[in-house]
Amino acid sequence: MQPLPPASARRYSRVMDLDHTHPSIADLTARARRRVPRFVWDYLDSATGTEATKARNRASLDKVLLRPAVLSGETVPDLSVRLLGRDYPLPFGIAPVGMSGLVWPGAEPSLARLAQRSGIPYGLSTVASRTPEDVAPMIGDQGWFQLYTPRDPKILADMLGRVKAAGFHTLILTADVPVASRRERQRKGGLTHPPRMSPRILAQTARCPAWALGTARVGMPRLRFMESYSDKIGPLPSTQHIGYLLRTSPDWEYLARVRQAWDGPLVVKGVLFGEDAVRLKDAGADAVWVSNHAGRQFDGAPAAIDCLPGVRAAVGDDYPVIFDSGIEGGLDILRAFALGADFTMLGRAFHYGLAAFGTPGAAHVVHILTDDLKSNMGQLGITRLAEVRDRMWTPGA
Numbered sequence: 001m002q003p004l005p006p007a008s009a010r011r012y013s014r015v016m017d018l019d020h021t022h023p024s025i026a027d028l029t030a031r032a033r034r035r036v037p038r039f040v041w042d043y044l045d046s047a048t049g050t051e052a053t054k055a056r057n058r059a060s061l062d063k064v065l066l067r068p069a070v071l072s073g074e075t076v077p078d079l080s081v082r083l084l085g086r087d088y089p090l091p092f093g094i095a096p097v098g099m100s101g102l103v104w105p106g107a108e109p110s111l112a113r114l115a116q117r118s119g120i121p122y123g124l125s126t127v128a129s130r131t132p133e134d135v136a137p138m139i140g141d142q143g144w145f146q147l148y149t150p151r152d153p154k155i156l157a158d159m160l161g162r163v164k165a166a167g168f169h170t171l172i173l174t175a176d177v178p179v180a181s182r183r184e185r186q187r188k189g190g191l192t193h194p195p196r197m198s199p200r201i202l203a204q205t206a207r208c209p210a211w212a213l214g215t216a217r218v219g220m221p222r223l224r225f226m227e228s229y230s231d232k233i234g235p236l237p238s239t240q241h242i243g244y245l246l247r248t249s250p251d252w253e254y255l256a257r258v259r260q261a262w263d264g265p266l267v268v269k270g271v272l273f274g275e276d277a278v279r280l281k282d283a284g285a286d287a288v289w290v291s292n293h294a295g296r297q298f299d300g301a302p303a304a305i306d307c308l309p310g311v312r313a314a315v316g317d318d319y320p321v322i323f324d325s326g327i328e329g330g331l332d333i334l335r336a337f338a339l340g341a342d343f344t345m346l347g348r349a350f351h352y353g354l355a356a357f358g359t360p361g362a363a364h365v366v367h368i369l370t371d372d373l374k375s376n377m378g379q380l381g382i383t384r385l386a387e388v389r390d391r392m393w394t395p396g397a
């Protein structure tokens with residue numbers, strides 16, 4: 001074997017170290033919690049209400065059991081998938097997370113580079129702290145863009161034009177945020193828009209020097225894409241960010257307008273029920289994304305994984321279904337595929353990785369998921385992800 005060049009060798013040994021010290025996403029989560037100020041942690045980790053839906057996502061994923069194989073011989077897992085006309089080497093991507101740059105300085109460029117290097121999609125949020133133009137040079141061909149729908153049709157047309165010109169090819173319309181949710185834990189954490197350095201926040205920040213230094217270097221994150229339209233509205237209250245002031249709650253007519261204006265793949269995110277999925281399919285969506293927004297919007301929602309079979313049954317076998325909400329490892333990805341997903345996305349996990357170790361931490365999440373997928377596919381004796389649909393276990397079987 002050729003010796004690795006020094007930089008790659010260093011990167012390689014870093015990944016190998018992390019694999020021993022922090023082999024799971026739970027390990028990265030624990031470290032992330034210590035490395036970011038409390039108000040940032042509460043923003044990233046919280047859900048809404050009593051956070052029962054967030055807990056339900058985890059509990060229901062754990063209940064999905066699969067049948068391991070006996071004497072299946074040697075298997076070489078193939079993790080590649082084809083989705084929306086493209087080939088991806090891995091069956092997961094990075095879900096849109098607003099204000100990623102608050103979680104870790106420079107998060108969006110880091111994640112964009114990681115997406116390009118790993119060949120996985122990255123959904124940039126409308127309320128990211130960097131614009132599509134900022135991120136375009138790093139993201140290559142892996143750019144999906146997540147749309148929070150502006151009220152003004154001129155702003156919509158301008159946004160879509162900019163996103164397209166920046167090279168983002170897949171549009172995600174988020175349908176499960178008709179209004180702001182209360183997110184009680186996040187409120188108590190003291191986050192304002194834009195973040196303000198009150199004595200309490202300063203005290204929290206002083207305890208997290210790596211976050212503080214990084215933030216001092218790149219500046220406090222702002223909603224730059226949204227702010228480029230701020231001349232259209234008046235002064236901002238600190239309790240609501242500009243995103244909420246510019247946008248409207250989309251309806252079916254709005255979807256039709258977006259469908260007409262966007263000539264690439266259109267994915268509708270935040271779908272839980274078969275009848276909605278069928279109506280979206282009929283309205284021209286190219287895929288639905290089963291998600292309960294990780295419990296951040298409505299605390300009375302069922303676990304997203306429990307809704308997946310109903311959506312799959314309703315839309316039929318050939319229609320793309322993406323899944324997120326609560327994935328913490330390769331096994332969870334297999335569970336989602338078993339219940340009908342064609343692709344999975346993760347929001348928090350990549351940000352826990354970033355907050356734990358910066359860019360290498362997010363890269364480590366890709367490694368954990370990949371390695372865990374291969375290991376569990378070996379246990380199941382399957383070579384292709386689609387085969388897991390036949391490996392569900394039900395009591396008595």
Ligand SMILES: Cc1cc2nc3c(=O)[nH]c(=O)nc-3n(C[C@H](O)[C@H](O)[C@H](O)COP(=O)(O)O)c2cc1C
Pocket residue numbers: 043044045095096097098099125126127128146174269291292293294296324325326327345346347348349
């Ligand atoms: C801090 C945070 C911010 C988010 N911001 C957005 C957003 O701007 N747009 C969006 O469609 N979804 C947003 N989401 C939801 C994610 O895209 C995704 O649905 C969810 O995080 C998936 O669950 P997981 O975090 O358990 O992987 C956000 C999630 C988190 C944790």
